[in-house]
Structures are given as structure tokens and as C-alpha cells.
Amino acid sequence: NLTNRLSGVIKTLRGQARLTEANIQDALREVRMALLEADVALPVVKDFIAHVKERAQGQEVLASLTPGQAVIGIVHQEMARLMGGQNAALNFTTLPPAVILMAGLQGAGKTTTSAKLAKYLREQMKKKVLLASCDVYRPAAMEQLRALAQQIETDYFSAEAGQSPEQIALAARDYADKHFHDVLIIDTAGRLAIDEAMMAEIQRLHEVLKPIETLFVVDAMQGQDAVNTAKAFSEALPLTGVVLTKLDGDARGGAALSVRQVTGKPIKFAGVGEKVGGLEAFHPERMASRILGMGDVLSLIEEAHRGVDQEEAVKLAKKMKSGKSFDLEDFKAQLQQMKKMGGVAALMDKLPAQMGQAAAGMADDKSINRIEGIINSMTPGERRNPALLKASRKRRIAAGAGVQVQEVNRLLNQFEQTQKMMKMVAKGGMAKMMRGMKG
Ligand code: GDP
Ligand code: MG
Numbered sequence: 001n002l003t004n005r006l007s008g009v010i011k012t013l014r015g016q017a018r019l020t021e022a023n024i025q026d027a028l029r030e031v032r033m034a035l036l037e038a039d040v041a042l043p044v045v046k047d048f049i050a051h052v053k054e055r056a057q058g059q060e061v062l063a064s065l066t067p068g069q070a071v072i073g074i075v076h077q078e079m080a081r082l083m084g085g086q087n088a089a090l091n092f093t094t095l096p097p098a099v100i101l102m103a104g105l106q107g108a109g110k111t112t113t114s115a116k117l118a119k120y121l122r123e124q125m126k127k128k129v130l131l132a133s134c135d136v137y138r139p140a141a142m143e144q145l146r147a148l149a150q151q152i153e154t155d156y157f158s159a160e161a162g163q164s165p166e167q168i169a170l171a172a173r174d175y176a177d178k179h180f181h182d183v184l185i186i187d188t189a190g191r192l193a194i195d196e197a198m199m200a201e202i203q204r205l206h207e208v209l210k211p212i213e214t215l216f217v218v219d220a221m222q223g224q225d226a227v228n229t230a231k232a233f234s235e236a237l238p239l240t241g242v243v244l245t246k247l248d249g250d251a252r253g254g255a256a257l258s259v260r261q262v263t264g265k266p267i268k269f270a271g272v273g274e275k276v277g278g279l280e281a282f283h284p285e286r287m288a289s290r291i292l293g294m295g296d297v298l299s300l301i302e303e304a305h306r307g308v309d310q311e312e313a314v315k316l317a318k319k320m321k322s323g324k325s326f327d328l329e330d331f332k333a334q335l336q337q338m339k340k341m342g343g344v345a346a347l348m349d350k351l352p353a354q355m356g357q358a359a360a361g362m363a364d365d366k367s368i369n370r371i372e373g374i375i376n377s378m379t380p381g382e383r384r385n386p387a388l389l390k391a392s393r394k395r396r397i398a399a400g401a402g403v404q405v406q407e408v409n410r411l412l413n414q415f416e417q418t419q420k421m422m423k424m425v426a427k428g429g430m431a432k433m434m435r436g437m438k439g
Helices: 002-014 021-037 042-056 067-082 110-125 138-153 165-176 198-210 224-236 254-261 286-292 297-307 310-322 328-340 343-348 353-360 366-376 380-385 389-400 405-438
Strands: 098-103 129-133 155-157 185-186 213-219 243-247 267-271 279-281
Touching: 021 042, 021 389, 042 067, 042 254, 067 286, 098 110, 098 198, 110 129, 110 185, 110 243, 110 267, 110 279, 110 310, 129 138, 129 165, 129 328, 138 155, 155 165, 155 267, 165 185, 165 254, 198 224, 213 224, 213 254, 224 254, 243 254, 286 405, 328 366, 328 380, 328 405, 366 405, 389 405
Parallel strands: 098 185, 098 213, 129 155, 129 185, 213 243, 243 267
Antiparallel strands: 267 279
């Protein structure tokens, strides 16, 4: 896949003392192949390679100490630039209700995203939202949105039988007006392939509603097809943004790189799961990191700042630096921080692959609670010195925590794994550990 191909490129360059015309050429050939394989559109690839080449040949790279890092840095920056550079927010500079029109093929994720967006806007921006469906062809589609609206406790506008999509849309806007909704999200019908009737319908909806946002919803798993669909929709409608869905799957990343270029419109959100909570503001830089296999370290750091008790973090860092061993008390503190940061699941897909797998061993928040329970059943001495934990002590602890002895053993195993990781961090720092993992 794209990530593997590119890390191959980095490895090749890592061993070399400096960048020459020839090895830049070689590396860029690899990058080009990798992008094409990931279904990035050819014109996009050409433009991308040209930019990277221009910059790689400049002084900034030749003066750099590690050419491999410099090139990957440029590839990273250019990727982020290709995807729009910075996150683009929704536009609300209009008289309420701000109308958001959802466009896209059937199955792209319009209905799901409508509900996710409603939840997001209510929770993050304190907006009062009304949801309405103009999918008059499939009663099940309307029912799907109604059920989602109920689930997220958001108002849903019920259409009357026999109303046309435009009639529903206008009635919903009237309703939103009267009931002081800040935002009206209009879900629409899609077809399996682009056809004129569908395009004409959404164009009419756009005409009568004059939405402040017209979002093109596209499935990231679609690869090259996503590019063609994006082109068709952006020619038919004045899009204001893109929502890239199903990024939680094994999408090859090509769509994210092409869609912005093809539509000329920013990717505003990413769909990262089937559940109503699975929507994130799209950050090009983080997406580039993800594609390059660096893990989403940035958002991890950000979350750490938000969720972690700063004092605890400082204490832990000091302890690691001083070389004092990492004990079960620290392990418990770490688990508690993990919970504050949104739980194991939220953390896992942001970590580089191997670290994520280590964290996966702890499975979920429920087992974190059990682990805490077990540690609480230990004496302070045992926590500081786990080597004390022989069979009879383990039995006492298991009984105290109401678990089986095997669970105590499993916990000690996980603790040892973490302890090893912490030792590595203390010795060589995070960067060294991550390099070691990727090499
Ligand atoms: P629509 O036809 O465009 O309205 O698409 P739907 O909203 O009905 O979504 C089609 C399918 O894709 C449903 O099974 C959704 O659960 C799923 N889906 C939508 N967005 C995502 C996402 O971000 N991740 C995953 N894994 N599935 C998604
Ligand atoms: Mg739908």
C-alpha cells in the first residue's frame, strides 16, 4: 500500500549522506508509482511530483543534515498542501437557518453524515439543528434519518406523503424559521451512478434553497471512481466543501489526495466510523501523517494537552528521565490518563501501528477499570516492587479484586510490556523509538 511504498523510499534515502540529482530522481519515481497505485489521479500526481522536486532540489534540502528526513518532510508538507493546507470550517455567515445541502451518490454516507453533522454542530458549536430528508424514492431512507435523529435527540422534519423534494425542502425551511433553528441539514437521494435526473433534482433543490453550504459526500474507499464522481458533482453544483467518509476502513488514501484538487473545494470533514460519533474536522496535515504512516501524533499531542493532568505528566516524565523504574503505581496513573483522553479506542488509531497494537492488548475501558481494581488490591510495597508478587500474594489480590488469578497474571504481563516500552522512551526518546519501530 501507499504507506509501505513510501516508507521504502524513506529507508533508501536514510542510508545516503546527501541528496543528488540522481537519487532525488529515483526517490520521486518511487513516490510517483506509490501515488498512482493508491489511485491518485494522474494530473494530481504530476503536479505533486513537480512541487516536491522543485523543493527537494532547493537549498533547504542540501543544507539539511539528514536528507531522508528532509525529503519526507517535503513530501509531507506537499501532501498537506494538496489536501488544502489547513482545516476549513463551515460557513455560517447568513441569516438563520443556515442551510446545508448534502449531495453525493447512494451509499456515499449522506444520511449517516447528516446525523453525525447535526450531533457535531449541537455539541461543538451549540447550534439548534433541524434534519430533513428529501429522499422521496426510498421510504427506508427517510426512516433511517428519522431514527438517527431520534437517537441523537435532534429535531426531524416529517414530510407529508406525496410532497416533492423541493416542497419538502421549502416546508422544512419554513419550519426551521418558525422554530428558531440555527441550522437546517437537507439529506437528499442518490443514485448508484451519476445520471441526469438525479443531477437535475439536486440542482433544483440548490436553486430553491440557496444553501450556504453544499457538501459533496464521497466514499474514500472508491479510489479513482471518487475522482470521476467529484468532477461530475462539482460541475453540476457550486460545492462549498467535501466530506470524505469511511476513512476508518482500509481506504488507500488516494481519494483524499485527489478530491480537493479535482473539485477545488476543501475537505471539511472526515467520516471515521458507522456510529453517530464518527465525524472529525478534516486536518490535511494530520491526514498526510496518517498516509505516511507516522500515526496521528499531532492530534494525540493535542488531546494529551486537553485531557491529561499536566502535573501527572510532568511527574512521569521526570521519573523517566531520572531513570527510576516504572512501577505499577505509574502504570495505573497512565491508564487513568488514557481514559481521560477518550479511551483506548480513540487512542489506538492515532498511534503508529505497532504501538497501537500494544495498546490493543488492553482492549477497552471496561478492562482498564478491572485492571485498576486489581492494582488497588495490592499493597503499596507490591505496587512499587512487582517482583514480590508470588503465587500466594497473587491469590490474595485476585480474591480481593474479585477476579481470577489468570487475570492478575495477564495484568502483570501487560505491565511488563509497558515497562519495556517506557525504558526505551527513557533511553532514546520518542523519536528513536519510532524510528526503531519503522526500520
Ligand atoms: P447514503 O446512501 O449516501 O445516504 O449513505 P448512508 O448514510 O446510508 O451510508 C451507507 C453505508 O455506509 C451505511 O452502512 C453507513 O453505516 C456506512 N457509513 C457511512 N459513513 C461511514 C463512515 O465514515 N465509516 C464507515 N465505516 N461506514 C460509514
Ligand atoms: Mg441516504
